[in-house]
Amino acid sequence: MVNVIGLGYIGLPTALMMAAHGVKVIGTDYNKELVSTLNAGRTTFKEEGLDELFEKAVELGITFSTEYQITDTYIVSVPTPYDEESKKIDAKYVESAVSTILEICPKGAVIVIESTVSPGTLDKYVRPLMIRKGFIIGQDIHLVHAPERIIPGNMVYELLNNNRTIGADDKEIGERIKKLYASFCNGDIVVTDIRTAEMTKVVENTFRDINIAYANELAKICRSDNMDVYEIIRIANKHPRVNILQPGPGVGGHCISVDPWFLVGDYPGLANIILAARKINDSMPEFVLERIYEIMKEKHMTDIGRVGFYGLTYKEDVDDMRESPTLQMLESMEKHLCGNLVKIYDPFITNDVVPNQLHNLDEFLNSVDLVVLMVGHSEIRQNMDKLEGKIVLDTRNICDMEGVYRL
Incomplete structure (x- = not known):
């Protein structure tokens, strides 16, 4: 099962697309009103093809919750604003999501950061957080960066057809996550290291x-x-x-x-x-x-x-x-x-x-x-x-x- 954290403009379509292609998915968001709307059978923003995708995902079993799930794969898709003064990334939402995951995840779980981040963000913020909480990266927990590549107005098509980049420490883990995205993505999926994946998205x-x-x-x-x-x-x-x-x-x-x-x-x-x-x-x-x-x-x-x-x-x-x-x-x-x-x-x-x-x-x-x-x-x-x-x-x-x- 995949737990998608953050059900905004990127997280929701990603969760729906995976579910519609046979992946067991639970979507999580702290916003109770948003989750209630989704559980009532309504999408939370307008997007061509999104309602149809939603119906298919619900039919195949996607559910929505305000609670993080105990599972082996997490996809984090939360906002990554920047500080107006320093222009540096504000990683507080990513840190918060990862911190909560680490409280419940089983040993060997994979955390995939989909949020767009600056080069080195995972090294500066996410890895130290994992270490402080006593996790051995690569053994107790695995870290992957799979930056989104979709744009409002054409999300469904781009999710299906855009090329993707998977950044991972361990190639075997990278290939595992590549297989997950290949469940719906028809584009080329490149596996590389995390920092290259971070930089590539920002450069684009x-x-x-x-x-x-x-x-x-x-x-x-x-x-x-x-x-x-x-x-x-x-x-x-x-x-x-x-x-x-x-x-x-x-x-x-x-x-x-x-x-x-x-x-x-x-x-x-x-x-x-x-x-x-x-x-x-x-x-x-x-x-x-x-x-x-x-x-x-x-x-x-x-x-x-x-x-x-x-x-x-x-x-x-x-x-x-x-x-x-x-x-x-x-x-x-x-x-x-x-x-x-x-x-x-x-x-x-x-x-x-x-x-x-x-x-x-x-x-x-x-x-x-x-x-x-x-x-x-x-x-x-x-x-x-x-x-x-x-x-x-x-x-x-x-x-x-x-x-x-x-x-």
Whole structure:
């Protein structure tokens, strides 16, 4: 049996996928309300294919509990934030989960850390914890790192098809965990050492962050000299060895916007390009605000209450708001005492999380003159005609109407 610890955006789909492919799974989370919802037969967030996966997993026997289980295999999938000041990883949730496991696990159990961590985290925090509790690593307990590689909006497909990395001290243990993931994963599964696995995952997300930062810096350069950054990127990408991503209002989510900071925090003075990229991407919400004020001045708008932000999530067609550029913008506006004046709407966020949040597209559009497209949800892509007559700032380059403002 596998006990999956942490039933959030990564842990729940992983637990369901294993259970749906014949692995006996019990999912554990300290959040009693979350566990109650799952035991009542409902998923806790929206994701294409997740409900169907949930039904199959329940049919094959998955259960959910707030209690850790006595078993031979644990998968830890808990948050790994970073310290805002030092930029180093905050491993408290991983430490807490492992500590609780060590109180009940039988001799020879395997603890798999799925949470994304900075290189050396398991050496700095997890191994010392095991030793302090009297465990001999490699005999009494086995440690593995299998970093997740999925993204909200495409989780089910990516769980099935993405390549995976298994980091282990003992190759035999690594092969055992590889077999577990191979129960559902069709991608290549590489077995390596733990530190390499830690570094590989962080490097992957940092690469994308740097590429996005390049696009965002190009957007700023082009805006300063009245050039079309989208046309420039489109033409540049015709070169066979060039693949520039699209600029946007910022980088959100709990991977690309977080993981690069691990390297900045752990390798100060060395991670210079990474630090510059982080600063560029973190500056984009403020850049969007500057564009809004420029447009308002040009259009002689004086009422910030007639401005509306379409989208609260960090990417299209998901309900994940973690590190959302829109929330970053609202936080910045609050410093100027106007963050509670703009109208907000997102079809995926049905509960009120910010002031002036509306829950109907037509109501939202009728209440504003300037629409800022922060997220390219399918809903707005399919209703572009409703933007006729509005001033539109398109931060995602999805609207082809005449007169639309862009980054």
